[in-house]
Amino acid sequence: MELTCIDHSGVEPLYYQIQQQLFERIRLGELKAGDPLPSEQEISTRLGVSRMTARLAIKSLCEVGIVYSKQGKGSFVSGLKLEKNFRQVLSFSEEMAQSGRRPESRPLGFDIVPAEGEVALALSLKPQEKVIRLRRLRIADSVPLGIESSYIPEKLCPDLKATFDPRTSLYQTLSARYGIQIAIADEVVEAGLAKGEKARLLRIAKGSPVFIFTRISYVQQGQAVEYVKSTYRADRYKIVNRLVRVKHRFAVQEDAKSS
Amino acid sequence: MELTCIDHSGVEPLYYQIQQQLFERIRLGELKAGDPLPSEQEISTRLGVSRMTARLAIKSLCEVGIVYSKQGKGSFVSGLKLEKNFRQVLSFSEEMAQSGRRPESRPLGFDIVPAEGEVALALSLKPQEKVIRLRRLRIADSVPLGIESSYIPEKLCPDLKATFDPRTSLYQTLSARYGIQIAIADEVVEAGLAKGEKARLLRIAKGSPVFIFTRISYVQQGQAVEYVKSTYRADRYKIVNRLVRVKHRFAVQEDAKSS
DNA sequence: GAGTGGTCTAGACCACTTT
DNA sequence: AAGTGGTCTAGACCACTCG
Structure with a gap:
């Protein structure tokens, strides 16, 4: 060519x-x-x-x-591989499609609750403003993979609770029905041990290693639209990142601190 | 202004x-x-x-x-915070400086060995080509944080073994002495449990959660220059990522697969 | 219709690398 | 000296948004 x-x-x-x-x-x-x-x-x-x-x-x-x-x-x-598996903002369905696994979701809970503590903080809501809470068991190839709890401000999608099928893709619904396109997400990853109900739902022994994700998703304008806390089995899930060396032009210098 | x-x-x-x-x-x-x-x-x-x-x-x-x-x-x-803590290609010293901790490194081993298995593969070396292997205990504020094993092709920095002080910054030496600037790194993150010698060196109980990193670092041209395998305490280390929604223009489609 | 960013042109001079 | 990318100009037309 x-x-x-x-x-x-x-x-x-x-x-x-x-x-x-x-x-x-x-x-x-x-x-x-x-x-x-x-x-x-x-x-x-x-x-x-x-x-x-x-x-x-x-x-x-x-x-x-x-x-x-x-x-x-x-x-x-450049000699870099065109990887399709680098960690991106993806819905669970998209992520499974990339790794060639068959996704399934089992709803564990779907209700409207007042925002409190970290949820209110992350989504910039006043305490007592309503959020939609969706808990789902994520399943890949019939094996439980993770437990996710999503929180979304009710005011952004008023009738979601009434019309959304929690077995389908939340991101796709947010985009198609409410014009909300998630563009960026910040996440904190911790490693811990499975215990109690989580171990049972994930079908792993207590004390097995798990990833704990805390994610806040934003639209391009920077408004937070989703707070997610999730626990994933470490024996069936790993993270693939491509890290870049930050351009010095935008290096954020440490603020001067007395003492 | x-x-x-x-x-x-x-x-x-x-x-x-x-x-x-x-x-x-x-x-x-x-x-x-x-x-x-x-x-x-x-x-x-x-x-x-x-x-x-x-x-x-x-x-x-x-x-x-x-x-x-x-x-x-x-x-x-945009409403996005200018975070300085997102995961980047950073040396241990740089990373500690960002989070305001005092870095220290204790060498655990420094020798030249033939590349084998995954190391040879990652660095595109023939088996038996020599690599410099550097094992270090990483310490933050006097507390052991992680164990790192770095592998670097000897041909890229012939006299490194003779002249490098393993308590100082490897990246800085590579850049200053050999003109090797690391630009990109691919990493796989797993979660597991500490055991044996690693638990002892990190001063944590056996069965404590740890992160396991496997990293390959590249120069801008895409040549691999470093392979790193490391184990970090999960109780004192977490990962902060900013994920972006990939532009559809470069979305890599799944290769067609029969069956 | 006025203002905005998205794309495009046909030049120009510069700094850098190689021969 | 010749070829490359890096920066810059002074225009142009388009698609989109808003009043």
């Missing part, structure tokens, strides 16, 4: 078409790790677009880490 | 000066969550730069998530 066939009709942005062509060549192995991409100049003349447009295409590939550019040298395919 | 004082002398790029001014106004709280940024047009005319330059400044703020843009509306400060 070669760089050709740019559609100027305007249905797809030019830089996006170029980006996709390059991405495809990398994905197919036609461009391998370490190989140089066509230079901005070459793309520009070959496809009859301006250099800024060619540049946009390459820059967007740099942003996802599969390409890197060096001033004076060129742009090259 | 206002948008002023652009230095056209060329020592700092214009877009970077603008980006820093905006960042500073947000950091100081002069622009708060939800507030609109000056429009691209306004920045352009007020500072006498082209619109593309103003746009570059805003886009770079979008990339780190503290600003978001909506076509037809404008660019706004």
Whole structure:
């Protein structure tokens, strides 16, 4: 395949078409790790677009880490694998689909309660404002995997309690019915030991290792829309992260502290 | 503070000066969550730069998530906290500095061994190629926190074994002495139970929960330079992640699988 | 209709790398 | 000197949002 066939009709942005062509060549192995991409100049003349447009295409590939550019040298395919398993904001169903497991959810509770303590704090609610609480047992390939408790401000989705089937995808419903798209989530991960009811529900021995997640999900605007506390079996679940070295430009310096 | 004082002398790029001014106004709280940024047009005319330059400044703020843009509306400060504690590629010393703890390292072993099994695989080495192995007990505020085993190809830093003081920062040495800057790392996190020698070194009871990390670090070009296996006490260590919703443009589809 | 960001052009000069 | 990416200009048209 070669760089050709740019559609100027305007249905797809030019830089996006170029980006996709390059991405495809990398994905197919036609461009391998370490190989140089066509230079901005070459793309520009070959496809009859301006250099800024060619540049946009390459820059967007740099942003996802599969390409890197060096001033004076060129742009090259990086050796990083295109992993599909890195930890992202995913619904349980999406996550299971990625790892090829069959998801199932068993509702353990679904009610409306006043926000209190950490829930109110996380969701920026006044105490006593109502939240929808949804407890579910998450099951993968018929084996219990985790227990999740979600809390969502009732005011964001007033009739969710009446109309939502707790065996289906919460994220999909929030998006389709209320226009709420979760964009970012902050999570704290702890490791602990299973005990009592949790061990029983997860069908593991007391004292088995578990992950404990505390997650707050946000829409792009930064408003918190969901607080989740969950416990996952460590024998059947692991976390895969891709960590990046933060750009020094945005390094947040420690606030000066006397003493 | 206002948008002023652009230095056209060329020592700092214009877009970077603008980006820093905006960042500073947000950091100081002069622009708060939800507030609109000056429009691209306004920045352009007020500072006498082209619109593309103003746009570059805003886009770079979008990339780190503290600003978001909506076509037809404008660019706004997002409500996300500027967290300095999200999991990044950090050396132990850097990580401790961030959380305000005093780091210490006690060497447990420092030798050169042939790469085998998972180490060879991770670092793309032939079996029997030499790797430098460094085992260290990591200590925070005088309390044992974790045990780390690092493996680095000897060919990348031939005389490291002879000259490196294992109580100091490995990353800093790699960068300063060999020009190796780690840019990205992939890690797998598991939860398990402490036992035997590890429990003893960490001074915790057998059966206490621990995190088990397996990390491969890469330079920007994608070459693997370090394999690390470590065990951390779960009672004194937790993980803080910021997860993002992946852009559908780069979603990697499941490879078709028969059956 | 006016204002916004999204895309695009056709140039330009610069810093950096390689020959 | 020639080629590369990094920055920058001064325009342009478009899609979208809001009054």
